[in-house]
Amino acid sequence: MDAIEVRGLVVERGGRRVLHGIDCTVPTGSVTGLLGPSGGGKSTLLRAIVGVQRVAGGTVTVLGTPAGSAKLRHQVGYVTQAPSVYRDLTARGNARYFAAVAGVPPAAADEALRDVGLSGQADALVGRMSGGQAARVSLACALLGRPRLLVLDEPTVGLDPVLRRDLWALFGELAAAGTTLLISSHVMDEAGRCERLLLLRDGRIIADDTPAEILRSTGRDDLEGAFLRLIELSEGATTARTATGNPVTGTTTGVAR
Amino acid sequence: MTTRPMLATAARVLSQLRHDRRTVALLLVVPVALLILFKYVYQSAPPVFDRVGPIMLGLFPFVTMFLVTSIAMVRERTSGTLERLLTTPLRKFDLLAGYALAFGVLGLAQAGIAAAVALGPLGLTVSAGPAVVVTLAVINALLGMALGLFLSAFASTEFQAVQFLPAAVLPQVLLCGLLAPPEQMGVALRWASDVLPLTYAVDALTEARTASTVTAAMTADGLIVIGCIVAALALGAATLRRRTP
Numbered sequence: 001m002d003a004i005e006v007r008g009l010v011v012e013r014g015g016r017r018v019l020h021g022i023d024c025t026v027p028t029g030s031v032t033g034l035l036g037p038s039g040g041g042k043s044t045l046l047r048a049i050v051g052v053q054r055v056a057g058g059t060v061t062v063l064g065t066p067a068g069s070a071k072l073r074h075q076v077g078y079v080t081q082a083p084s085v086y087r088d089l090t091a092r093g094n095a096r097y098f099a100a101v102a103g104v105p106p107a108a109a110d111e112a113l114r115d116v117g118l119s120g121q122a123d124a125l126v127g128r129m130s131g132g133q134a135a136r137v138s139l140a141c142a143l144l145g146r147p148r149l150l151v152l153d154e155p156t157v158g159l160d161p162v163l164r165r166d167l168w169a170l171f172g173e174l175a176a177a178g179t180t181l182l183i184s185s186h187v188m189d190e191a192g193r194c195e196r197l198l199l200l201r202d203g204r205i206i207a208d209d210t211p212a213e214i215l216r217s218t219g220r221d222d223l224e225g226a227f228l229r230l231i232e233l234s235e236g237a238t239t240a241r242t243a244t245g246n247p248v249t250g251t252t253t254g255v256a257r
Numbered sequence: 258m259t260t261r262p263m264l265a266t267a268a269r270v271l272s273q274l275r276h277d278r279r280t281v282a283l284l285l286v287v288p289v290a291l292l293i294l295f296k297y298v299y300q301s302a303p304p305v306f307d308r309v310g311p312i313m314l315g316l317f318p319f320v321t322m323f324l325v326t327s328i329a330m331v332r333e334r335t336s337g338t339l340e341r342l343l344t345t346p347l348r349k350f351d352l353l354a355g356y357a358l359a360f361g362v363l364g365l366a367q368a369g370i371a372a373a374v375a376l377g378p379l380g381l382t383v384s385a386g387p388a389v390v391v392t393l394a395v396i397n398a399l400l401g402m403a404l405g406l407f408l409s410a411f412a413s414t415e416f417q418a419v420q421f422l423p424a425a426v427l428p429q430v431l432l433c434g435l436l437a438p439p440e441q442m443g444v445a446l447r448w449a450s451d452v453l454p455l456t457y458a459v460d461a462l463t464e465a466r467t468a469s470t471v472t473a474a475m476t477a478d479g480l481i482v483i484g485c486i487v488a489a490l491a492l493g494a495a496t497l498r499r500r501t502p
Contacts, residue, residue: 050344052340052500074346084340086336097266097269101262103346
């Protein structure tokens with residue numbers, strides 16, 4: 001079963017269409033990367049999946065129910081791009097509060113801080129932390145209660161390589177334990193760590209496949225090059241409307257539009 | 258149904274303030290300082306302080322809680338914490354009740370200290386007793402909180418939220434009977450005075466000065482103000498949209 005199923009999703013913000021009828025799925029228990037340039041609609045798609053985005057059309061089904069349903073609030077953890085935590089509370093204060101809100105014991109708060117490597121800074125005010133530390137506090141607050149789906153908007157921005165590696169290891173452990181993770185990033189070297197990739201550009205999905213298959217079908221040996229090739233193909237497809245059919249061969253879900 | 262999310266929200270709001278000691282000190286000390294100032298400005302006309310003092314005890318919590326709540330809510334909206342909370346199991350009621358509890362406690366502390374100084378060293382007399390004044394002051398604190406919470410939905414920055422003080426609070430202060438009794442105002446102003454909740458709060462405080470007990474009129478005034486608090490909170494809840502454009 002797919003943890004997330006998006007069909008024909010259209011979103012308009014400020015009179016401008018930012019998502020043009022998106023179709024994509026995220027399999028349960030996977031780490032799926034949502035890649036693409038900033039301004040391409042990544043955050044908007046994630047907001048629609050957690051049910052905080054007003055949508056103009058289409059459907060978003062999360063864990064079998066419409067996105068934003070009350071029962072999903074116990075099952076979906078969401079981390080926004082800017083750390084959405086209280087700057088005038090300590091890391092532990094934030095984690096304990098969100099633990100109470102999620103209905104999990106206070107001990108879970110300390111555990112979540114340990115998971116993101118912040119046990120040593122638990123009593124520091126978030127406002128005095130670095131951007132990367134504050135982002136990890138925000139992540140810790142989403143881990144509370146072990147949600148079945150984690151939606152993370154650029155969780156590793158500004159982190160040093162060691163921490164990034166550790167967090168990706170944590171994401172892998174969570175997925176191995178059955179959690180579904182959808183992680184946006186604009187860093188291509190993170191794409192290789194995902195089991196599946198969604199490439200979103202100008203409000204359209206231009207690839208939805210495994211990294212290996214994306215490399216194979218584009219004939220490139222690195223994902224950066226593969227994405228450039230996909231972008232060229234998608235632009236060719238939209239401007240020239242070439243009749244060559246699906247530009248990426250060998251996959252059924254390879255290229256949408 | 259558990260009270261933990263609501264209590265945790267109240268504790269969180271108070272904990273945020275605890276890390277901002279200067280704000281707490283200002284909230285508690287400034288009303289006392291202004292009462293002392295007021296007393297000595299009108300030293301040559303003691304009846305003015307006697308008449309206005311009880312009203313001022315009720316006005317401070319209203320104004321300060323309005324400001325603190327509207328800015329706290331603008332921060333919740335702009336920092337993304339509100340959006341995050343609305344994706345969690347937290348009910349809107351828990352959030353609003355948590356805020357009300359926290360600012361009710363703060364209003365109680367503020368009004369308690371101000372009343373102790375005013376009724377003690379400053380020699381203000383309130384026939385109905387200090388408990389009545391403090392109760393009315395806490396109700397006013399909650400009124401300020403509820404209005405601030407509702408109006409914060411229309412402010413997208415903290416600067417705008419601050420501007421709602423002269424826009425939404427000062428007209429109420431002018432019309433509530435602090436400066437002149439509403440009966441002496443023109444018809445239009447009297448109607449305006451009649452529909453503003455602060456008028457009833459001030460009416461009750463004025464009555465508490467001379468009445469020896471809690472009168473029916475005071476109770477009615479208090480209930481009207483509580484009704485306005487509930488209405489403002491309901492309007493505020495309607496502005497907490499889970500889905501935004």
